[in-house]
Amino acid sequence: MSDSQPEGYVGLHQLRGLSMLTLRANLSATKIKSGIKKATGLDFPKHGMHTSNGAKSLGWMSPDELLIIVDSDECVQTIENLNKALVGQHILLEDMSDARAMFRLSGKNIREVLAKLVPFDTSHSGFAVGSLVRTRFAQVAGAAFMTSNDTVELMCFRSVQDYVFGLLQERIATWFRGLSIAVSLKKN
Amino acid sequence: MLVLNCPYCGLDKDETELSAGGEAHLKRFGPGSSDEDFEGYLFERTNPKGLHFERWRCAFGCGKWFHAARCTATLEVFGTYKAQTLEPPKVIKDVITTKRPGWSWRNFS
Known part of the structure; x- marks a missing residue:
């Protein structure tokens, strides 16, 4: 990576x-x-x-x-x-x-990426900066912290961290399909 | 898609974030009760076409149980309310009366 x-x-x-x-x-x-x-x-x-x-x-x-x-x-x-x-x-x-793992998504289009994973309204009105929503990411439970207009932190159980990491990678990749823009994926 | 507002988190929760808990406002009959009462508590459930009171759990959210009044035929939701009550609050009953005049459910009306 x-x-x-x-x-x-x-x-x-x-x-x-x-x-x-x-x-x-x-x-x-x-x-x-x-x-x-x-x-x-x-x-x-x-x-x-x-x-x-x-x-x-x-x-x-x-x-x-x-x-x-x-x-x-x-x-x-x-x-x-x-x-x-x-x-x-x-x-x-x-x-x-x-018990838990955290991921951070950053960039101006995080709301669109998030919208592919969660069932709630990820627009500014539904998910303002400062919000914390407990929800599900595809099939697993998690929570989303809107920390600023271009960062969101996602929390899930550690036992499903690889699933969530893969899920996020896939959703970001889908978003970029056909676009020649660099994406960096980093698992520290 | 059924969307219910969880009265504890105050958020609209999609059906997929909730788990259904069956009929609401059941009275428990435990040890010492008559066989009929105990059987009724365990097995007898109404299955109405129309107004129904149900228990739902905000399973992927705050984890709390709440009650919902809705129509099983049209999926119209009349309202949700906290579970710490023995009968639907007046505000919910008023909404139902406006939309379904003359309604009754079990011993509520």
Whole structure:
């Protein structure tokens, strides 16, 4: 595979070195929200959204589930901070780092590529920047984070990462059939 | 294609992202109940042509169970609502009354 940077329409990268924590709690409780904000330094995400400062992000997964993504180096410290900030609250915090894989699609036509994989509306109005949608990619469960107008991050279970990677490659390739534009596919 | 709005994530979910859970508003009869009640709880289901109340799970989304009121003949959806209730909320009943005057389903009307 090529090591060059993505050019042309869509680039595909697998993201490594991330840790994921799942927090189950009543996410409408003020004490839980403020504790999470204090422990992570990020704003609490609205319904169906995620917040991020680049290195760290919080994602709204369901009314009682929050996903916390941090660099692997910060994982232990984040767990400690969260447990300290949420002491006395009814929560369950679990390190899910090895359960999931992340991919990043980048380029101006990612919405079109995504539309071939998912059943929801991938236009600006249906999937605004900041959105987090749990859905399915072809046949497997996953989640899509719209991080900016030209990047989307896709999460799936690690057990199906090769399937999703192949799927993305194929969908991008189909999009380019007949076009002489360079695509770089990089699996770090 | 059936599209239902999940009342927990607030998103329109396509049929392929949901899993069907059969009839809604069943009352459980467990140990100590009469044989007729237990049999009814296990096996007796209505299969109407028209208005029906069903359970659906946002399987590929937030994973929550919710209820939907829809017409099995036309696939018209009257509304979806959270499952933490013993009967359809008034707003759903009002919509059905507007569209299907004189409706009844089990002991709701």
